[in-house]
Amino acid sequence: MSEAPAIKVHNLYRYFGQLKAVNGISFEIPHGSVCGFVGANGAGKTTTMRILASLDYPTMGVAEICGINVVHHPEEVRRLIGWMPDHFGNYEHMTVLEYLDFYARAFGYHGKERKTRVQEVMEFTDLIPLADRFSNKLSKGMTQRLCLGRALLHDPQVLIMDEPAAGLDPKARVELKHLIRVLAQEGKTIFISSHILSELGEMCDSLLFVNGGRIVHHGDAETLKQGTDSAGGMLYDVQVLGDPQAVADWCVINPHVEFLESRKAGGRIRIETTDPARAAEVLARMVKDGVKITEFHKEQRNLEDAFIDMLGRIDRGEVALPAGPKQQQQLPAFTPPEIPN
Numbered sequence: 486m487s488e489a490p491a492i493k494v495h496n497l498y499r500y501f502g503q504l505k506a507v508n509g510i511s512f513e514i515p516h517g518s519v520c521g522f523v524g525a526n527g528a529g530k531t532t533t534m535r536i537l538a539s540l541d542y543p544t545m546g547v548a549e550i551c552g553i554n555v556v557h558h559p560e561e562v563r564r565l566i567g568w569m570p571d572h573f574g575n576y577e578h579m580t581v582l583e584y585l586d587f588y589a590r591a592f593g594y595h596g597k598e599r600k601t602r603v604q605e606v607m608e609f610t611d612l613i614p615l616a617d618r619f620s621n622k623l624s625k626g627m628t629q630r631l632c633l634g635r636a637l638l639h640d641p642q643v644l645i646m647d648e649p650a651a652g653l654d655p656k657a658r659v660e661l662k663h664l665i666r667v668l669a670q671e672g673k674t675i676f677i678s679s680h681i682l683s684e685l686g687e688m689c690d691s692l693l694f695v696n697g698g699r700i701v702h703h704g705d706a707e708t709l710k711q712g713t714d715s716a717g718g719m720l721y722d723v724q725v726l727g728d729p730q731a732v733a734d735w736c737v738i739n740p741h742v743e744f745l746e747s748r749k750a751g752g753r754i755r756i757e758t759t760d761p762a763r764a765a766e767v768l769a770r771m772v773k774d775g776v777k778i779t780e781f782h783k784e785q786r787n788l789e790d791a792f793i794d795m796l797g798r799i800d801r802g803e804v805a806l807p808a809g810p811k812q813q814q815q816l817p818a819f820t821p822p823e824i825p826n
């Protein structure tokens with residue numbers, strides 16, 4: 486396995502005229518990890534993914550798959566990646582089996598090996614019962630499984646999936662999530678965009694938030710879900726035996742702890758730190774001072790709230806983003822790819 490990360494993007498820009506679809510993003514995704522790509526409509530996800538899939542050229546910057554530059558060596562990159570676009574066309578009057586067989590030929594498989602490969606992919610994506618169905622007459626969930634099957638035919642190391650769960654019903658989403666988990670367990674690197682943040686949180690090792698063509702956060706879902714507020718404090722729910730007012734009274738005389746609101750059997754407090762050791766100290770002090778605590782737990786936010794909170798912090802200038810370009814970059818001369826004879 487190569488030393489280079491599975492995916493590396495460095496100072497990547499893609500302008501469409503005046504529109505800065507991708508505006509200087511950098512990130513790395515290690516081998517064997519699942520990374521969720523999150524952002525509002527028009528944030529630049531598809532554009533970034535298309536560049537990584539060697540289907541578009543960056544205005545400036547570097548994009549690499551396993552250390553191979555996508556602009557300079559698109560053919561090599563295509564051997565390494567499986568690409569699942571957000572919309573994909575299939576052919577009329579072609580069955581599922583014919584469709585996969587056609588692509589297996591295109592990937593250079595012959596004879597018995599081709600048959601075996603198509604069979605393996607159909608088994609994995611549960612398409613065997615649909616082998617003789619016309620590929621343009623499938624449900625959305627079946628179509629996505631076919632698209633995934635096509636992307637897996639050449640056993641790629643890296644999978645780039647643009648909104649694979651869009652439009653799927655809950656059952657089809659669960660099935661897709663299961664397939665993604667199995668692929669991740671096999672050691673594939675998966676870069677997946679979605680608007681369904683809660684689902685991404687469950688299956689991704691890291692989440693990459695993009696907004697207005699810029700990366701605004703790259704970290705694990707658990708950290709984001711921890712109840713850390715925008716000013717860097719932690720929120721706790723404290724429940725007590727006896728008079729719930731005891732929590733509020735205790736906070737008044739203790740610095741760095743703020744009482745936020747009463748709850749049925751206690752209250753919600755804010756501790757002015759993100760260090761869990763300080764929370765343990767607060768708990769110990771409360772117990773020592775005779776507050777009869779029955780529950781003391783950190784609030785978890787859902788990922789949607791975390792994302793909205795992040796955008797708010799950016800608007801308020803509380804999060805430092807990497808400096809953008811001083812002036813609009815000029816598009817370099819467009820070099821069309823070579824078409825083999």
Ligand SMILES: Nc1ncnc2c1ncn2[C@@H]1O[C@H](COP(=O)(O)OP(=O)(O)OP(=O)(O)O)[C@@H](O)[C@H]1O
Nearest residue numbers: 501504505506524525526527528529530531532533
């Ligand atoms: N070929 C193009 N020509 C002009 N503008 C484009 C082109 N492709 C994308 N854009 C614009 O670039 C911006 C980023 O688009 P992109 O599709 O990358 O966003 P996205 O994050 O994938 O959005 P969505 O979640 O809606 O799919 C949008 O404003 C879009 O209109």
